[in-house]
Amino acid sequence: MRVLTCLYHEHNLWIVALSALMCLVGCLASMKLFQRTFFESGTVRFQWCFLSAFTAGSAIWATHFIAMLGYRPGVPVTLGGTLTVLSALIAVGGIALGLMVAWTRNRFISVFTGGGIIGLSIAAMHYVGMFAYRADGIVRWLPEYVIASLILTVGFSALTIDRLRKTGDGKNILLPAGSFAAAIVVLHFTGMAAFTVTPLPGVQAGADSDAFLALAAAVAMVALFIIGAGLSTHLLERRTKSKSDERLRHIALHDALTEVANRRAFTEALRIECGKLDKFGRPFALLMIDLDSFKPINDTLGHPAGDIVLQKVAWRLRHAVRRGDMVARIGGDEFAVIAYGLNSEDEAAALAARIVEILGRPYIMQGQVAEIGASVGVSLAPDHGCDPGTLVQYTDIALYTAKRADERGYRLFELTMQEATQRRRLLEVDLRRACMREDFQIAYQPVIDSATGAFTGAEALLRWTCPKRGNVQPSEFIPVAEELGLISRIGAMVLKKACIDAASWPGHLDLAVNISPVQLLDPRLPQTVFQALEDSGFPAARLELEITETALLGNDEIVMRTLTELRDFGIRISLDDFGTGYSSLSYLHRFPINRIKIDKSFVQQLPADAGSASIVRAIAQLGQSLQMKITAEGIETDEQMAFIAEHGCDDVQGFLISRPIDADKIIGLFQRETSKAAA
Amino acid sequence: MNAYTSDKQFSRLLYTSALDIECCGEKPAETVRRIAEGAAEQNRLSDLTGSLLFVNGVFIQILEGPQDEVEKAFERICCDFRHVDVRLIDLINVSERLFEGWNMAFLSDDEMSSLALGDELQEIQFLAGVNASQATLQMRSLLDNHSAASKA
Numbered sequence: 001m002r003v004l005t006c007l008y009h010e011h012n013l014w015i016v017a018l019s020a021l022m023c024l025v026g027c028l029a030s031m032k033l034f035q036r037t038f039f040e041s042g043t044v045r046f047q048w049c050f051l052s053a054f055t056a057g058s059a060i061w062a063t064h065f066i067a068m069l070g071y072r073p074g075v076p077v078t079l080g081g082t083l084t085v086l087s088a089l090i091a092v093g094g095i096a097l098g099l100m101v102a103w104t105r106n107r108f109i110s111v112f113t114g115g116g117i118i119g120l121s122i123a124a125m126h127y128v129g130m131f132a133y134r135a136d137g138i139v140r141w142l143p144e145y146v147i148a149s150l151i152l153t154v155g156f157s158a159l160t161i162d163r164l165r166k167t168g169d170g171k172n173i174l175l176p177a178g179s180f181a182a183a184i185v186v187l188h189f190t191g192m193a194a195f196t197v198t199p200l201p202g203v204q205a206g207a208d209s210d211a212f213l214a215l216a217a218a219v220a221m222v223a224l225f226i227i228g229a230g231l232s233t234h235l236l237e238r239r240t241k242s243k244s245d246e247r248l249r250h251i252a253l254h255d256a257l258t259e260v261a262n263r264r265a266f267t268e269a270l271r272i273e274c275g276k277l278d279k280f281g282r283p284f285a286l287l288m289i290d291l292d293s294f295k296p297i298n299d300t301l302g303h304p305a306g307d308i309v310l311q312k313v314a315w316r317l318r319h320a321v322r323r324g325d326m327v328a329r330i331g332g333d334e335f336a337v338i339a340y341g342l343n344s345e346d347e348a349a350a351l352a353a354r355i356v357e358i359l360g361r362p363y364i365m366q367g368q369v370a371e372i373g374a375s376v377g378v379s380l381a382p383d384h385g386c387d388p389g390t391l392v393q394y395t396d397i398a399l400y401t402a403k404r405a406d407e408r409g410y411r412l413f414e415l416t417m418q419e420a421t422q423r424r425r426l427l428e429v430d431l432r433r434a435c436m437r438e439d440f441q442i443a444y445q446p447v448i449d450s451a452t453g454a455f456t457g458a459e460a461l462l463r464w465t466c467p468k469r470g471n472v473q474p475s476e477f478i479p480v481a482e483e484l485g486l487i488s489r490i491g492a493m494v495l496k497k498a499c500i501d502a503a504s505w506p507g508h509l510d511l512a513v514n515i516s517p518v519q520l521l522d523p524r525l526p527q528t529v530f531q532a533l534e535d536s537g538f539p540a541a542r543l544e545l546e547i548t549e550t551a552l553l554g555n556d557e558i559v560m561r562t563l564t565e566l567r568d569f570g571i572r573i574s575l576d577d578f579g580t581g582y583s584s585l586s587y588l589h590r591f592p593i594n595r596i597k598i599d600k601s602f603v604q605q606l607p608a609d610a611g612s613a614s615i616v617r618a619i620a621q622l623g624q625s626l627q628m629k630i631t632a633e634g635i636e637t638d639e640q641m642a643f644i645a646e647h648g649c650d651d652v653q654g655f656l657i658s659r660p661i662d663a664d665k666i667i668g669l670f671q672r673e674t675s676k677a678a679a
Numbered sequence: 680m681n682a683y684t685s686d687k688q689f690s691r692l693l694y695t696s697a698l699d700i701e702c703c704g705e706k707p708a709e710t711v712r713r714i715a716e717g718a719a720e721q722n723r724l725s726d727l728t729g730s731l732l733f734v735n736g737v738f739i740q741i742l743e744g745p746q747d748e749v750e751k752a753f754e755r756i757c758c759d760f761r762h763v764d765v766r767l768i769d770l771i772n773v774s775e776r777l778f779e780g781w782n783m784a785f786l787s788d789d790e791m792s793s794l795a796l797g798d799e800l801q802e803i804q805f806l807a808g809v810n811a812s813q814a815t816l817q818m819r820s821l822l823d824n825h826s827a828a829s830k831a
């Protein structure tokens with residue numbers, strides 16, 4: 001009770017209020033700083049410790065000092081300078097020491113030893129400060145209050161450390177701050193209760209109240225400056241830190257090249273949006289975008305140019321989408337858009353169309369021009385799915401369908417696509433398996449001399465009989481094999497087998513093997529051919545490779561090098577399906593071509609169709625003047641045969657002569673003829 | 680500014696595009712005029728010169744200036760949804776500007792223009808498809824004739 005009566009009767013309450021305010025502000029600031037020291041490490045930690053101790057020490061000291069100025073002992077009072085300064089130093093030093101101890105992992109040591117040191121240093125500060133306070137009267141100390149004050153302040157200080165450890169770096173520091181304030185205030189006023197002054201008779205109380213008030217205000221101001229400095233250091237530093245945290249976050253969630261969201265951010269956003277769909281039913285559309293013919297840009301203009309294109313693509317995408325939609329780069333040349341709140345097919349289609357349009361426009365960088373296109377797959381949530389996995393899968397299927405369509409552009413997901421895609425994926429699996437097991441057969445279609453009717457050789461044709469699907473047409477599986485990159489292997493296998501088969505044919509008969517455009521671009525092709533010839537012992541002069549016009553398109557240099565190498569080895573080249581593709585007479589002139597094969601679409605309309613007849617005639621004449629052999633394919637009737645023979649095609653093949661037959665049968669056919677000739 | 684120090688310090692590009700009828704609502708002429716004004720305004724800031732023709736719903740534009748500015752402007756143009764079917768016809772380095780003083784001269788075949796101008800514009804439209812440099816020169820001389828006439 002003496003504590004309260006002392007507080008009430010012996011203090012100037014205005015000054016006490018000032019001191020309380022001082023204490024509160026000081027404690028809050030100190031706790032922020034204490035918190036920091038718990039999370040830093042190395043030298044920085046000591047710097048923060050110094051700053052904390054300085055701030056907290058000033059706060060405690062100022063609280064005490066101001067409160068003392070508000071104390072009205074009723075006797076004249078003087079202050080000892082040295083001890084007053086010393087008391088401040090004790091506070092700073094003690095708190096620094098206490099904090100350093102409080103950092104230890106061991107909770108007991110941290111709370112009781114660290115907290116204890118802090119508590120005792122508050123007390124030491126107070127009592128040293130009291131010795132500086134000289135009252136002209138009879139001073140008496142009440143030991144029980146002194147002891148009580150020590151116990152209380154140590155208790156509250158330990159509690160402060162304990163709370164602080166619990167709070168971690170949380171925002172709410174009211175509890176530790178309150179407890180620290182309690183440690184200071186309780187000590188002070190209990191300590192003051194322990195202190196009694198009896199005025200000496202005859203000595204008047206000094207009228208120094210005004211001077212004291214001014215002094216109190218000055219001290220409070222200085223102390224607040226110190227606290228303010230400590231706090232603002234902390235805040236400033238926190239701001240730069242949070243800025244750099246933000247920067248780190250930005251780096252973690254954005255694609256460094258294009259500055260749009262990266263795959264991680266996209267996955268996260270999609271997950272969150274699916275969650276919102278569950279809760280609030282907010283629809284959205286997912287678009288995935290794949291750039292067509294982007295790779296050639298890297299290959300021909302270089303990677304820096306490719307990077308600029310990607311940046312422009314990202315930039316254009318941001319223009320094409322609506323405000324707030326998310327654009328992300330989820331792969332090398334793959335982007336995705338989450339269009340929030342969009343649920344009608346029309347709206348989604350319009351957005352996809354904008355994207356296709358804007359990405360299809362020309363790109364220029366450093367004087368170079370690039371043209372690319374984009375395919376877009378679209379799915380809608382919740383119409384097509386409600387979870388990220390399904391949506392991504394369906395969008396992917398739509399994209400896959402869009403990429404394979406004749407007319408590039410966008411596709412909205414439909415369930416039928418799933419079936420088609422599924423079918424194709426299964427075909428891919430079977431084809432891979434067949435390729436691994438070399439599960440292909442070769443059929444041979446004989447070729448005869450149109451004038452004599454004698455065999456001149458045969459064309460090797462690839463056949464695939466899948467155990468599950470039966471016969472699969474080459475037109476169906478070859479494009480798939482090309483896309484999967486299996487064609488070179490399959491082609492090599494065909495070459496090898498065919499050469500081995502043909503090695504046992506009579507010596508005047510030739511072998512023709514088809515080479516796909518993809519194979520022709522493979523620089524290893526000549527090596528593969530030479531190897532097949534060497535392994536089988538089949539002479540190069542009897543081998544003819546059939547290429548198509550499309551293969552010659554736009555890849556001049558590589559193809560020219562390959563063809564020349566093959567020709568130099570004695571192998572002949574023929575141009576297959578002539579007249580159906582981008583026929584350009586300049587090919588015939590430029591590339592080392594020995595033979596033209598007239599496509600069966602012309603032959604089959606003979607002799608009735610005048611157009612086809614004149615084309616066949618023209619090609620035959622062309623062959624003569626360029627000194628190339630001419631073969632007519634797809635002969636089915638005697639009339640066709642007669643027309644062809646008359647117009648000077650050298651060789652013919654077709655059902656009229658023979659269907660494609662397997663290796664055993666063709667050798668029988670050849671041997672029969674040879675023996676007939678011998679007879 | 681350029682990496683190389685040849686005298687060909689400017690880029691000049693020629694492209695064509697079509698006004699997107701759906702975007703411009705009731706008043707295509709109004710939209711076209713706004714595009715032309717915006718372009719001239721922007722080009723003043725970017726040290727670009729050139730000319731913009733609008734004929735039969737088709738834009739034919741020449742842009743010339745420092746390489747990076749031309750590229751930036753073209754990127755802006757490619758981000759504009761008021762037109763479609765953007766076709767880059769020609770992009771070359773040149774030593775001097777052909778349209779010095781014109782931030783974006785604008786000519787169109789609207790109701791106000793004379794028959795002769797309309798014919799000339801159509802000829803340029805045809806030329807742009809077959810001979811870019813000839814089309815460029817024609818645009819330049821058209822500008823001389825036309826501005827002389829309008830000043831008179």
Ligand SMILES: Cc1cc2nc3c(=O)[nH]c(=O)nc-3n(C[C@H](O)[C@H](O)[C@H](O)COP(=O)(O)O)c2cc1C
Pocket residue numbers: 696714717718719721722731738740742752755756759761762783
């Ligand atoms: C036909 C046409 C011609 C344009 N010509 C120019 C041009 O010469 N210079 C330019 O900076 N922008 C040109 N633009 C682009 C737009 O004016 C573009 O929207 C404008 O620069 C606004 O840019 P902002 O997106 O920075 O606001 C053209 C657009 C169109 C449709």
